[in-house]
Amino acid sequence: MTYQLSVNQTQPQVTDGYVSLLTEDDLYLFNEGSHFHLYEKLGSHPVVVNGERGTYFAVWAPNATEVFVKGDFNGWQDNGHRLSLKGNSGIWEGFIPGMTKGSLYKYHIVNHNSGYAVDKADPFANSQEVPPRTGSVVWDTEYTWHDQEWMEKRDRIQALDAPMSIYEVHLGSWMRVPEEGNRYLTYRELASKLAEYIKQMGFTHVELMPITEHPFYGSWGYQTTGYFAPTSRYGSPQDFMYMVDYLHQQGIGVILDWVPSHFPTDQHGLNYFDGTNLYEHADPRQGFHPDWQSSIFNYGRHEVRSFLISSAFFWLDKCHIDGLRVDAVASMLYLDYSRKEGEWIPNQYGGRENFEAIEFLRRFNEAVYKHFPGIQTIAEESTSWPMVARPLYVGGLGFGLKWDMGWMHDTLSYMSQEPIHRKYHHNKLTFRMLYAFNENFALPLSHDEVVHGKGSLIGKMPGDYWQKFANLRLLFGYMYAQAAKKLLFMGGEIGQWSEWNHDQSLDWNLLENPMHGGLQKWVADLNHTYRTEPALHELDFDWQGFDWIDCNDTEQSVISLVRKGKSAEDVVLAVCNFTPVPRYNYRIGVPAEGFWQELLNSDAGDYGGSGMGNMGGKQAEAISQHGQPYSVDLTLPPLAIAFFKLC
Incomplete structure (x- = not known):
């Protein structure tokens, strides 16, 4: 169409x-x-x-x-x-x-x-x-852009075979000015500070939690009233455009968290707009969200579809946004989402699928990809709904990417176990490979996992002080070894101990401690390696880019895998030891002879590790192992991951 x-x-x-x-x-x-x-x-x-x-x-x-x-x-x-x-x-x-x-x-x-x-x-x-x-x-959207170079090459930068490492940010709490009453940074102040930090850390994109205008700051932007207005808390629309423009000029993509799933019931907003249920369904079994106490859009109404897709176009057109992460897609797809029996209305066939929302999402994706072909849409969809990130012509919803929420929950559950018990939960590490190429996945370690009493990422890690850092470095390394794009919420990269608080800045003073600084350096080096090694990103969505070497050593909690690029020469081996026990003379099968250079080792002293490793790499021997014709004899550091490249 x-x-x-x-x-x-x-x-x-x-x-x-x-x-x-x-x-x-x-x-x-x-x-x-x-x-x-x-x-x-x-x-x-x-x-x-x-x-x-x-x-x-x-x-x-x-x-x-x-x-x-x-x-x-x-x-x-x-x-x-x-x-x-x-x-x-x-x-x-x-x-x-x-x-x-x-x-x-x-x-x-x-x-x-x-x-x-x-x-x-x-x-x-x-x-x-x-x-x-x-x-x-009353305002206008006039702005003189300076990001032509970025816009011309964006489709290549954001292609599915390109690296995508996303830094998720809440602008009001990433960094504040304590000497001025703990005030927010403005869009223009954020532009240079955020760009400098993201470049230092090697992320390819920043994902902004919703900056669409919202009356309640504590909603983090997810209770939107202004679908065409960047929040004035940090400046004017042109100030926001300046920030996007500046980030583009520094080679950084900008993704916006966008919320077409529900809206707040504030009297001045969309709810009961003209004395009738104009934007929302009249029946609360369809039009009111029990979890968020908010209204649900009536996707079957033509004018509502025009309103929402126009909002998406506004950010992509007037603000040069590079992608939209669509919030709470599962709540849109299912009529019975978070409802008990009798609290929802089945569709005309007696099922739970919301056909009007499905049609809206398909139409949205078709329209934005047609008119802005260089962008990406990303679905936060937490169920096993099929073909979310698959094209419309094969029956998909048309998203470019989908968050792998299952991986996030399984992996964090595994990592929270004491190492001595991890062998009983080994399948949580390996399960995603049964479905990993059914969708174009991004692996999120998002804000959702560090709020509402869940604690911080480092706080979830077991063991003593040293082991907590080692475990977190291992978690990040395992994420980057997996076949998928990456997302990390701010603060995780510095090992913030406290749960995220939207009313205060990240604890940047932690970086005075070498363990926190080492963790930050580890994430930066992961990003650099991920971006420069084709094997770690070119075939993220193709089963030919991934092979297990051994995923069955449950007793020692060791896994090994190979990532491959489009060229036969691009091969990277990753080996994880999920226990604090070093493994000496651990033989790993490899697919080719030659020298396997140690690219990264999370146990290196620079990162706060014990300094155990393989002296720069190992020569493959003609000894078959794990179904491979060659093998290397490795030392596996405690609670660590090591990456090796075939040279």
Whole structure:
């Protein structure tokens, strides 16, 4: 199916004094659910009409009987400036002369049929007041970009055979300014500091937890009210664009966490917008989320689809975002998600699948990949729903990548075991290879695992102080050895002891301790090796890029595997010892003769390890082992992983 863009008309039509940005084509596409550039037409737009500056407004409220614009320009009077209904479209519009960029406003929406009258923020505003204030701000999206080089080569950088190592960040708590009342860094301050750090650490991308405007800071952005507005807590829309632009110029991709699964019930937001359940289902068995106490979008409504896909287009188009991580996909796919029997409505066939949400996700992926072919979409989907990250033409949902939540939970469960007990849980390490190539997976160690009493990553590790660090280095190394893209939440790379707290900065002072500094250096070296060794990323989604050497040594809790690139010369061996007992003269089968150079060893002294290793590598011998024609005789350091490259 081909989706038509809106007419590129950004100057208003004036007919007999009536001002409009909306054409008949706009109305048709909007009402059929195929208008994906609504941010150019709805909301508030500073314009010039007959030489007079002012602002054009347009808002969808089909069941309202009157809609007014109120704000600082008219003393916030409820009935100050009335908008006019545009035909049968359900859109109210109007031009207010003299109202310019920076003006504050809300819509006063009246539904006389239900006796409803309320002030609403503009769903399409590009800027909102700094919370807890909830007014919208007349703004524009004009910005001069300097990232042409990045945009031209982005499709290659983000190809499925390229390395992708993502640093997940909550902007308000990554780094603060304690000497100034613990204030946030601004977008412009973050630009240089974040870029410098990500380059130092070797990550390819930063993933921003939702920066879409949200009234409750403690929701971390997942309770979104402003689907077209970067939060004003850190600056203006142009400040946000500057940050993205700067990161691109430094060779860093930017992924945005995007939440089309639900929205908060705050009175000024989308909920019960025009005196009816406009954006959400009326029946709470379909329209209210029991876990998050929020409203669920009505994906079957054409205009809602236009709204949500236009939001995705806005971030990709106006803000040059490189990818969208779609939150809570499982909650969209299942009608009975987190509901007991009798609390949900089956589909027309009596099943639990949400056909309207499925169609929306497929349409979303088709549209964004068609119009922004260099981007990636990433699904946070926690079930075994088939073909989430598979193309539409084979029946998939069309995502580029899917988080492997099963790997995250199994691996953390295994790593939390005392080493003496790990042999009884060995299958938790190896199980993912039964399904690893069914989807295009990313392995997440995300914020979800260091909140709500779960503790920090290093806090989950067993053993004494030294062993905790060794275990965490081993966990990170095992993740990078696996066939998949990578994601790590901020703070994990420095071994933060405390659980993540959105109200304070990461504990950067920990890096004064050499064990924390060693862990950070280990992650940086992992990233460097991952990016420079084709064997560790080229065939992440192809079974030909992975072989177990031995996954059955449960008694000693040792596993060994080989990663391969497209070229036969690109081969990397990874060997993990999940116990604190060193293994001497441990023979490992290898697929080829030659010298196997030790690339990385998590037990090296530079990382805080004991310094045990293999003196730079080992020569393969013509002794068959593990079904391989050659083998190497290795020393396996305690609680460590070592990578070897065939030279």
